[in-house]
Structures are given as structure tokens and as C-alpha cells.
Amino acid sequence: MQAPDFIPALRSAVPGVTLLTSREDLLPYGFDGTATLKGKPACAIFPRNTREVSTIIQFAREHRIPVVTRGSGTGLSGGSVPVDRCIVLCLVDMNRILELDTKNLTLMAEPGVLTQRIFDAADAAGLFYPPDPGSMKISTIGGNVAENAGGLRGLKYGVTRNYVMGLEVVLPDGSVVWLGNKCVKDVAGYNLRDLFIGSEGTLGVVTKVLLKLLPKPAARQTLLATYASMDAAAETVSAIIAEKIIPCTLEFLDQRTLRCVEAHASVGLPVEAEALLLIETDGHPDAVADEAARIEAICSRHHAIAVRRAATTEEAVRLATARRSAFSALARMRPTTILEDATVPRSELANMIRFINEAAKRHNVTVATFGHFGDGNLHPTFLTDERDADEMHRVELAMREIFDHTFSLGGTITGEHGVGLAKKAFLPQQLGDASLNLLKAIKRTLDPHGLMNPGKIFDLETPAATGTQSHDA
Amino acid sequence: MTPDPQSKLVKLDYAVLQQCIHCGMCLPTCPTYNETGRERNSPRGRISLMRAIADGELDVTREFGEEMSYCLGCLACVTACPAGVDYATLIETSRAEVERTGVLDKPGRNFIRWFFFRVVFTRPRMLRGLGRLLRFWQRSGAQAWSRKVGLMRLLPRRLRELEPQTPVMCAKFSNALIAPVEKPASGEIRYRVLVLTGCVQDLAFSDVNRATVDVLLANGCEVLTPPTQSCCGSLQIHNGDDDTSRLLARRQLDEVDLSRIDAIISNAGGCGSHLRHYGKLLKDEPKYAERAAEWTRKLRDIHEWLVEIDYRKPRAAPESFGGNVATPLTYQESCHLCHGQKVTRQPREILKSIPGVAYKECAEASWCCGAAGIYSMTQPTTSAWLQERKIGHLGATGARVVASANPGCHLQIQNGFRTRASADPLAEPRVVHPIVLLAEAYAAEKKNSG
Ligand SMILES: Cc1cc2nc3c(=O)[nH]c(=O)nc-3n(C[C@H](O)[C@H](O)[C@H](O)COP(=O)(O)OP(=O)(O)OC[C@H]3O[C@@H](n4cnc5c(N)ncnc54)[C@H](O)[C@@H]3O)c2cc1C
Numbered sequence: 033m034q035a036p037d038f039i040p041a042l043r044s045a046v047p048g049v050t051l052l053t054s055r056e057d058l059l060p061y062g063f064d065g066t067a068t069l070k071g072k073p074a075c076a077i078f079p080r081n082t083r084e085v086s087t088i089i090q091f092a093r094e095h096r097i098p099v100v101t102r103g104s105g106t107g108l109s110g111g112s113v114p115v116d117r118c119i120v121l122c123l124v125d126m127n128r129i130l131e132l133d134t135k136n137l138t139l140m141a142e143p144g145v146l147t148q149r150i151f152d153a154a155d156a157a158g159l160f161y162p163p164d165p166g167s168m169k170i171s172t173i174g175g176n177v178a179e180n181a182g183g184l185r186g187l188k189y190g191v192t193r194n195y196v197m198g199l200e201v202v203l204p205d206g207s208v209v210w211l212g213n214k215c216v217k218d219v220a221g222y223n224l225r226d227l228f229i230g231s232e233g234t235l236g237v238v239t240k241v242l243l244k245l246l247p248k249p250a251a252r253q254t255l256l257a258t259y260a261s262m263d264a265a266a267e268t269v270s271a272i273i274a275e276k277i278i279p280c281t282l283e284f285l286d287q288r289t290l291r292c293v294e295a296h297a298s299v300g301l302p303v304e305a306e307a308l309l310l311i312e313t314d315g316h317p318d319a320v321a322d323e324a325a326r327i328e329a330i331c332s333r334h335h336a337i338a339v340r341r342a343a344t345t346e347e348a349v350r351l352a353t354a355r356r357s358a359f360s361a362l363a364r365m366r367p368t369t370i371l372e373d374a375t376v377p378r379s380e381l382a383n384m385i386r387f388i389n390e391a392a393k394r395h396n397v398t399v400a401t402f403g404h405f406g407d408g409n410l411h412p413t414f415l416t417d418e419r420d421a422d423e424m425h426r427v428e429l430a431m432r433e434i435f436d437h438t439f440s441l442g443g444t445i446t447g448e449h450g451v452g453l454a455k456k457a458f459l460p461q462q463l464g465d466a467s468l469n470l471l472k473a474i475k476r477t478l479d480p481h482g483l484m485n486p487g488k489i490f491d492l493e494t495p496a497a498t499g500t501q502s503h504d505a
Numbered sequence: 506m507t508p509d510p511q512s513k514l515v516k517l518d519y520a521v522l523q524q525c526i527h528c529g530m531c532l533p534t535c536p537t538y539n540e541t542g543r544e545r546n547s548p549r550g551r552i553s554l555m556r557a558i559a560d561g562e563l564d565v566t567r568e569f570g571e572e573m574s575y576c577l578g579c580l581a582c583v584t585a586c587p588a589g590v591d592y593a594t595l596i597e598t599s600r601a602e603v604e605r606t607g608v609l610d611k612p613g614r615n616f617i618r619w620f621f622f623r624v625v626f627t628r629p630r631m632l633r634g635l636g637r638l639l640r641f642w643q644r645s646g647a648q649a650w651s652r653k654v655g656l657m658r659l660l661p662r663r664l665r666e667l668e669p670q671t672p673v674m675c676a677k678f679s680n681a682l683i684a685p686v687e688k689p690a691s692g693e694i695r696y697r698v699l700v701l702t703g704c705v706q707d708l709a710f711s712d713v714n715r716a717t718v719d720v721l722l723a724n725g726c727e728v729l730t731p732p733t734q735s736c737c738g739s740l741q742i743h744n745g746d747d748d749t750s751r752l753l754a755r756r757q758l759d760e761v762d763l764s765r766i767d768a769i770i771s772n773a774g775g776c777g778s779h780l781r782h783y784g785k786l787l788k789d790e791p792k793y794a795e796r797a798a799e800w801t802r803k804l805r806d807i808h809e810w811l812v813e814i815d816y817r818k819p820r821a822a823p824e825s826f827g828g829n830v831a832t833p834l835t836y837q838e839s840c841h842l843c844h845g846q847k848v849t850r851q852p853r854e855i856l857k858s859i860p861g862v863a864y865k866e867c868a869e870a871s872w873c874c875g876a877a878g879i880y881s882m883t884q885p886t887t888s889a890w891l892q893e894r895k896i897g898h899l900g901a902t903g904a905r906v907v908a909s910a911n912p913g914c915h916l917q918i919q920n921g922f923r924t925r926a927s928a929d930p931l932a933e934p935r936v937v938h939p940i941v942l943l944a945e946a947y948a949a950e951k952k953n954s955g
């Protein structure tokens with residue numbers, strides 16, 4: 033493979049920075065965590081600081097080269113899948129925690145810091161960083177911000193957005209802006225910080241993140257409730273919320289998921305159950321004890337077969353860790369694992385679950401479902417084989433129906449994984465013309481040449497935005 | 506580009522490659538990814554390269570070959586992977602493909618590989634002969650003399666650095682310490698087992714083999730130990746010589762009558778991990794498939810076996826503890842014992858059951874120490890980095906005894922402490938196989954009871 037002509041110039045523009053161009057080096061940057069998507073970048077570059085990011089972005093703009101920003105490449109919507117002949121801007125070398133301010137309860141980090149490290153650093157100081165996506169041991173905080181990642185504690189603590197107090201961003205023209213501050217309140221000007229949270233690398237590159245931390249909850253209790261039907265589990269969730277209890281975690285696993293997770297983690301999950309709820313309450317010890325008892329009663333009232341309490345903190349951590357592996361563990365079943373991210377108002381959960389199972393049956397495809405039930409966020413996961421064209425077609429039909437039904441319930445196609453490439457085709461239906469045009473107008477204003485992660489979220493009618501994507505089979 | 510039909514990666518069942526969904530959950534546990542932060546040096550990066558070859562998108566290049574050598578083969582990624590990716594098969598196949606295509610060939614390398622993999626390590630008597638020579642060199646003063654007069658400077662740099670790391674050979678190898686058949690003193694025979702003595706273990710740690718036999722006897726096992734045993738073939742398969750590895754597996758099977766045996770006992774993590782896979786290795790050879798499957802069914806790591814048969818808990822502290830009732834001890838996992846064989850609980854259980862042990866868990870206990878077979882010779886820089894990291898964690902536990910169940914790890918840790926502790930020899934903990942400690946504890950019981 034011939035390296036593109038701009039490489040020597042780029043190399044001298046940012047001396048000392050790692051710049052990879054060989055085939056063996058680049059093939060592993062051709063994909064992220066999303067099934068069946070890949071692309072061929074021209075190079076991958078690893079800046080060490082904001083100045084270098086800015087220089088690279090200016091260079092790309094001068095030479096009209098698309099840039100795809102990348103963290104750890106665990107995204108599930110194809111966000112960091114490279115467009116052909118782009119520069120992959122990989123931020124894993126910007127991995128320092130810059131400041132832990134225990135007076136203001138904030139933490140400042142570079143974008144390549146792993147989510148787990150942020151949690152650990154806060155924890156070591158007696159503080160708490162709640163957002164805990166399943167991928168937290170490897171996802172970067174920059175990737176979390178860019179996808180507005182959720183996690184297992186979303187129900188009570190919200191998502192990444194709720195913890196971002198400030199951002200340093202390199203804009204598509206190379207200029208550096210700082211949005212936000214350590215103040216709890218701030219209404220000076222538009223809230224541009226929020227514009228960049230969840231922008232999937234299409235508006236600029238996040239180079240610093242200022243995060244809010246909380247005091248560590250004094251106590252926590254984990255419960256496992258097993259059910260003979262998915263409906264009963266779904267109804268339990270609605271009942272818990274209707275009784276005005278907000279547990280920190282309310283996770284759901286169906287039988288297929290549960291069996292795969294157990295096969296990987298051997299944590300003693302009840303593999304005979306149809307459905308399982310993993311529930312955690314945290315806070316003041318008295319409140320935790322009271323909530324746990326009430327939750328237990330509600331579970332029993334809604335036909336739980338058994339409710340078990342984690343005996344120790346270690347067991348609770350083991351259970352949560354096992355749950356985090358659910359998506360990957362499902363890959364044990366079939367060659368290709370396609371995960372959806374449909375989210376509905378919580379009152380519609382039972383309805384949605386039922387519909388997913390019917391749709392799977394109608395189209396003769398296998399679906400396993402798990403998800404952040406407390407957030408109404410489901411991950412129906414198609415277990416299929418990308419090399420079987422007929423089956424893939426049926427998967428698409430079922431998926432389409434599930435999305436349509438999601439919309440009819442007032443839901444969204446993506447609760448936390450982002451639109452990227454995978455959900456792009458469904459976005460117009462959800463947003464409608466007016467909203468979509470507003471998005472595009474913002475994009476054009478900030479990135480007139482369409483060079484930042486082009487072709488993600490939506491297509492812009494500019495030349496660089498038509499980077500081709502191959503669906504490999 | 507079309508895939509090369511002769512390629513071992515093309516011939517491999519595609520489902521093994523497809524199993525990886527590139528989720529990245531294995532990345533944080535991969536030592537080489539931690540060292541560089543580059544995807545190519547990660548499990549999913551390496552798998553993507555293997556798949557590219559199977560798909561005909563990439564030729565087997567020198568860079569590919571080097572990448573496969575850079576992988577430790579520690580299998581930490583296998584434990585981490587929720588999707589159940591069979592990385593062991595993938596890396597073995599890839600290394601065999603690298604050798605088949607010859608992208609790493611160099612005259613010197615080819616000679617050394619041929620001499621060790623195909624000549625020495627397939628001939629147990631020759632291996633012992635070399636061991637005796639080495640011992641003579643170490644004991645006769647020739648080693649000390651040549652170090653003093655600087656003869657070592659004549660060696661190539663790599664060899665010179667390695668020379669001090671060569672294990673000290675035992676005076677007696679396993680066959681001189683263990684009778685072919687030994688029966689429990691109690692007279693009661695609960696099980697009949699076969700003990701595998703290994704290669705490096707046989708030459709440099711024959712005491713571990715003796716201890717293994719002792720604890721088995723103490724637990725009602727009749728022990729068969731053939732005096733001359735073939736190499737198990739793990740060295741070969743981990744280094745891309747799958748043909749020789751199969752040859753050695755067949756030879757092992759020819760040498761024993763499995764029907765009379767309840768369990769085949771391995772006490773070295775690295776060998777056991779491979780020995781367990783004979784069933785898979787020979788599944789396509791009609792003459793051997795069935796026996797190989799039986800072999801795999803009966804193979805046990807010594808710790809695993811002892812816990813399975815509910816071994817007798819020792820009642821006295823090893824004499825080596827010198828009467829200390831709380832000797833701080835930590836356990837360093839051998840990669841191929843914990844990741845390859847999933848034996849993690851049992852060695853700890855055994856260690857904790859020994860009187861006088863104050864057990865301390867070590868950070869990153871399941872991380873590779875950098876020994877990784879011949880990795881310390883092929884990738885000295887990364888190996889040294891891992892060794893230093895490991896010694897740091899082990900040191901931080903304050904342990905006076907470091908237990909580890911693989912000869913490679915044993916040497917790597919011992920050498921690591923030696924280099925570091927040269928100023929203060931007292932800071933150097935004892936490195937020992939868990940089973941040796943258990944045997945010492947049993948022996949102390951007898952002494953106590955007079
Ligand atoms: C097993 C598994 C479990 C998961 N569980 C969850 C979960 O529970 N909740 C959840 O929300 N997600 C989950 N995810 C999805 C994924 O991990 C998150 O989206 C995560 O935030 C991605 O982080 P990353 O560092 O891997 O980013 P990447 O995948 O590399 O990038 C994601 C997107 O962010 C952009 N980007 C990355 N860094 C920057 C930056 N510094 N500035 C601007 N743009 C940037 C990229 O261009 C891309 O569009 C899971 C994924 C896996 C594989």
C-alpha cells in the first residue's frame with residue numbers, strides 16, 4: 033500500500049508524534065466495537081497535547097483531509113470507524129489526570145484517561161464518579177463525553193452529561209475553546225458545553241474534561257431477583273418506580289443473556305430463570321436497608337421466584353462486573369452480534385419487551401435482550417451470521433419493526449450508544465426535517481468543509497462527507 | 506488479493522476468527538497493549554491481522570511475524586474475553602504460519618530453532634546430558650573463572666546477558682530421586698496416578714518433582730513416574746513448530762497405558778496447559794484421537810488434583826519458616842496455570858492451609874512476569890519491563906516467601922529479586938513451588954511426632 037502524499041508534511045508539522053502508516057499498523061484501526069463496519073484510514077496519529085491536536089486539525093483543514101477522532105474504539109454505533117483515506121486521531125496518549133480538587137469536588141482529565149481510572153482516582157479520595165458504562169475498564173472519558181455514555185447507575189445518577197462541568201475543545205478550524213467552569217451555577221451565554229457532549233466527534237475534538245464528583249455513598253446493597261416471565265420482571269420495574277423508589281441500578285437480563293454471562297463469569301447466576309433483575313440501592317445505611325426491604329417486597333408481590341441479596345461487597349462487584357460483560361458474552365451464541373439501543377418511557381417497558389419477542393418470532397431470528405431497565409433503555413441483540421444474506425435480511429426487517437414500534441411509543445433509537453453510522457438511516461424519521469436541518473446548520477457553521485468525522489450521525493451534501501464505508505461479509 | 510489456500514490461517518475454521526467481536530474488553534489486561542497503547546499490539550488488533558490474512562487482505566509479512574513474536578502468549582486475553590475467543594489456537598496457528606512462510610527466517614535463528622526444538626528437546630537423554638555439562642560448567646569453577654577473566658565478553662551481547670539467567674542445574678535429576686513406582690507408606694491406595702517430570706523442571710527443579718510425589722503418596726496415591734519421559738511439546742507449539750509438537754504428543758501417548766491410571770499429574774503451569782490440549786491437537790488422527798481425548802480427560806494440575814481428592818490439611822509449619830507463626834507469603838500465578846488452565850483457587854487454598862502462612866494477595870498476581878517460555882530471550886526489553894513491574898508488586902506485599910508453580914516464572918522472579926537486591930541480600934524472598942511447601946509441612950509433622 034502506497035502511503036498518501038501528505039504524510040511527510042504531516043510528520044514535519046508535528047515532530048516527534050507517533051504516526052502510523054503501515055498496513056499492519058492500520059488494519060487494527062479499521063473498526064470499533066460495532067459489528068460489520070470497517071474502513072481504511074490513511075494514517076493514525078497519536079498527539080500528546082492540545083497544541084499538537086490543534087496543529088493536526090489545522091493541517092487537515094488546509095489539505096482537506098477528513099479526521100476521525102478515536103478513543104479506545106469501543107463505540108457501538110460505528111462512531112470511530114474510519115472513513116476511507118482519513119486521519120485517525122487517536123487520543124490514548126493524552127492520558128493524564130491533571131487535577132483532583134477535593135475542595136470543589138472536581139476532577140480534570142485529558143481525554144484518553146480510561147473511565148475506570150477516573151472512578152478509581154475518585155474512589156481513592158473518598159469520592160464517587162457514577163457513570164459506569166459496561167466498557168468502563170477500557171473506554172476513554174473523551175469517548176464517554178462524545179457519546180454521552182450511560183451505564184448501570186443511570187437511573188439514580190444520570191449519564192456522563194450530568195457530570196461534565198467543563199470542556200476544552202479544539203474546533204474544526206484548529207482554535208481552542210474552553211466551555212464551562214468549576215461553578216455550580218453559570219448562565220453566561222449559550223450552553224455550548226452541552227452541544228459538544230454527545231456530538232460524536234463531528235464538531236470538534238475534546239482535549240480536556242472537567243468532571244463533577246460526588247461524595248461516596250456510605251452503604252450499598254445488591255439484590256438479584258429471578259422471574260419465570262419477562263413481563264413480571266418488567267412490571268416489577270414499573271412498580272418500584274411507581275412507589276417512588278429510585279434504586280441506583282435496575283438492570284435486566286433475559287435467559288439467553290444470563291446463560292452467556294454465566295458461561296463467561298461463573299458467578300452463580302440462576303440459569304434456569306426466564307429473566308433476572310440486578311438491583312442496587314445505595315446511600316445512607318438506614319435508607320439502604322429500608323429500600324432493600326421494600327424492593328424485596330415489591331419483587332415478591334410481582335411474582336419473583338426468588339430474591340437473593342449479595343452477601344459481601346466483593347460479591348456485589350462481581351455481579352456488576354459480570355453484567356457489564358453481557359454484550360460481549362452474547363457473542364458466544366452466534367458468529368455475528370448486532371446490538372440495538374432502543375429506549376422507551378419506562379411505563380412502556382413490558383409492552384416493548386413483548387413486541388421485540390414477537391418481532392423476532394415473526395421473522396424467525398434470534399434476539400437476546402438485556403438492558404438498563406430503570407432507564408427504559410433496552411439492548412435487544414440480534415444473534416446472527418453476517419455471511420447468511422437471507423438471515424441478515426430478516427434481521428433488518430425485524431429491526432425496522434422494532435424501531436417503528438419504539439417511535440410509536442414515544443421512544444428513541446438510541447439511548448446511549450449514539451447514531452454514528454449504524455443508526456444514521458433511522459434518524460430522519462425520529463427527528464423530523466426541522467430538527468435535522470437545525471443539526472445540519474450547526475454542523476455547517478462549525479465545520480464548513482465537513483472534515484470532522486464526516487458521514488456520522490447524518491450525511492451532509494459536501495464532497496468530503498461521502499467517505500465510503502464497506503460492509504464486509 | 507485472494508487468500509492463499511495453503512495458509513494455516515485459511516485452513517483454520519473461520520468461526521474461530523469470527524468469534525472476536527472487537528469489543529476491546531481484553532485490552533486493559535494485555536501486557537503488550539499496556540506497554541505501547543497501540544492496537545496492533547493488542548489481542549483484538551492481532552486477531553484483526555490474522556483475520557485479514559484469512560480474508561486475503563494481507564500477506565504474511567515480516568511485520569506480521571514480528572507482531573506474533575511480540576505477543577507473550579500469556580493468554581490473559583482469554584480470561585478477559587467474555588465472547589470466549591480461543592486465542593490460544595489463534596496464536597499457535599499464526600506462529601505456525603509464520604514459520605511455514607519463513608518470513609522471519611535467518612540462518613542463525615533457523616539453526617538454533619532446529620537444534621533446540623527438533624534435536625535437544627525431542628531427545629530426553631541428550632537433554633539430560635546437556636544438563637550435566639551445564640552443571641559441570643557451573644560447579645567446576647569454569648563459569649566463575651571465565652566471568653573473572655572476561656571470557657564472557659567474547660559472547661554476542663544477547664547471550665552474554667542471558668548467561669547469568671541460566672538456571673542452576675540440580676545434582677540429581679528426577680530419575681535419580683524418584684523410583685518408577687512408589688506406593689503410599691500407609692498401604693492404602695486410593696488412586697493410581699502418573700507424574701510428568703517435565704524438561705526444565707527435571708533438570709533444574711527435580712526437588713519439585715520429588716515433592717509432588719511425596720504429597721501424592723501422603724494422600725493415598727500410588728505414583729508411577731517413568732524414568733525417561735518425552736518433552737510434552739509445549740515449547741514447540743508455542744513457537745510455531747506444530748509438527749514436532751504433534752510428534753511428541755504421539756510419543757507420550759505411546760509410552761503410557763492410560764487404562765490403569767486415574768489421573769495424569771502435571772506440576773508446571775506451562776506444560777500442563779499444553780498437555781491438557783492433546784485431545785484437540787490429535788483429534789484428526791484416527792490412531793490417536795481417542796487416547797488423546799482420554800489423556801485430556803485425565804490430566805490434572807497437581808493443585809487441582811489435591812483439592813479434588815480433598816487432600817489432608819497439614820498440621821505443622823514447614824521447618825524453613827524457622828518457627829515464625831506468621832510468615833508473610835504471596836502467590837504469583839503462572840499464566841498458563843491461571844489463564845491457560847483456569848486453576849487459580851486451588852493453589853491459594855493449599856497455601857492458606859499451611860500452618861504458619863500469613864497469606865498476602867499481590868496486585869496484578871495474574872499478570873505475566875515476562876518469562877513466557879523463551880520470551881526473555883526473544884524480547885528482552887519487554888521481558889525486563891514486566892519483570893521489574895512484577896518484582897515491584899511482589900516486593901510491596903512484604904512477602905518473605907513467593908510461591909509460584911512454573912519453572913520459568915520461578916527463575917524470572919528469582920533473577921528479578923537478585924538483580925534488585927544485590928545491595929541487600931536479606932531483602933530477597935525465597936521463591937518456591939507451593940507443593941514444595943506442602944511437602945515440607947507434611948515432613949515437619951513427622952518430625953514433630955518424633
Ligand atoms: C462491552 C461494551 C459495553 C458497553 N456498555 C456501554 C454502556 O453501558 N453504556 C454506554 O453508553 N455505552 C456502552 N458501550 C459503548 C462505548 O463503550 C461507549 O460509547 C464509550 O463511550 C466509547 O468510548 P471510546 O473511548 O471507546 O470511544 P470510541 O469508540 O473510540 O469513540 C466513540 C465516538 O466518540 C468520538 N470521540 C472519541 N474521543 C473523542 C474526543 N476526545 N473528542 C471528540 N470526539 C471523540 C469518536 O469519534 C466516536 O464518534 C459499550 C461498549 C462495549 C464494547
Ligand code: SF4
Pocket residue numbers: 360524525526527528529530531532548549582585586587588589590
Ligand atoms: S478477543 Fe474477546 S474481548 Fe478481545 S476484542 Fe475480541 S471479543 Fe472482545
Ligand code: SF4
Pocket residue numbers: 534535536537538546547548551575576577578579580581582583592
Ligand atoms: S496472549 Fe498475552 S500478550 Fe498476547 S495478546 Fe493475549 S494478553 Fe496480549
